[in-house]
Amino acid sequence: MFGRSKGPDFPPINVEGEGQLRARLRTSEGDVIVRLFEEKAPRTVANFVGLAQGAIEWEDPNNGETTTRPLYEKTIFHRVIPSFMIQGGDPLGQGTGGPGYRFSDEFHATLRHHKPGVLSMANSGPNSNGSQFFITEVATPWLDNKHSVFGEVIENMDVVKAIARVPTNPVNNRPQNDVVLEKITIYRGENPPD
Structure with a gap:
């Protein structure tokens, strides 16, 4: 699922406009x-932005090829649990895939899993972040300082x-019918581009 560790060399966020990054x-x-x-x-x-925009090189676990294709396009939410969270961002769609690298946790004292709609990194333990993320449906404080919060639903x-x-498979919480993440558009300000 993982592979090499990634140092502090993520590309700078290059999004035109002014205001909040969304x-x-x-x-x-x-x-x-x-x-x-x-x-x-x-x-x-x-x-997250680099993988969404195709600005980061990653290894596709489906074929082992290195690519800069936007990772999240046409992936699925492979794990959904009512009154907890929805999880996606796995190029394999099984919960075991990632971009072929991992990076360290990033915690901030004011970023907490204190409400519904928190966007956070899924991981398999400390410093094992890759591409998978989840969005909480309720407050989940037991995840604080274990999963890196990096956004919120607005x-x-x-x-x-x-x-x-x-409806899901009760064994692995995978939707019976795929819920597809068609595309992620990164922008600044109030209105997303069409």
Whole structure:
């Protein structure tokens, strides 16, 4: 799932405009708008933005090829648990894939899993971040200082709730019908580009 460790060499965030850095997650269930905390979680946000925009080289676990294709396009939410969270960002769609590298945790005293809609990195233990992320549906304080918070939902939390309630396989919490993350658009300001 992982591989090499990645140093502090994520590309700079290159998004035109002014204002808050945001991402529109276009899913098969509707759009979710998140604010990204670039000041408080700069490396984690740079990784997410770089993978979303195709600005970071990563190793596709499906074929072993190195690519700069936007990683998140056409991936699925492979794990959804009502009254907990929805998880995606795995190029394999199974919960075991990633970009072929891992990077260290990034915690900030004011970034907590204290409410619904927190965007955070999924991991398999300390300093094992890659591409997988989750969005909380409720407060999950037991995840503080274990998972790096890097954003929050600011519009369409109802879509997160809908995804969390799709029928799933009770063994692995995978949706019975794929919930697809079609594309992530990174932008600044109030309105996402079309």
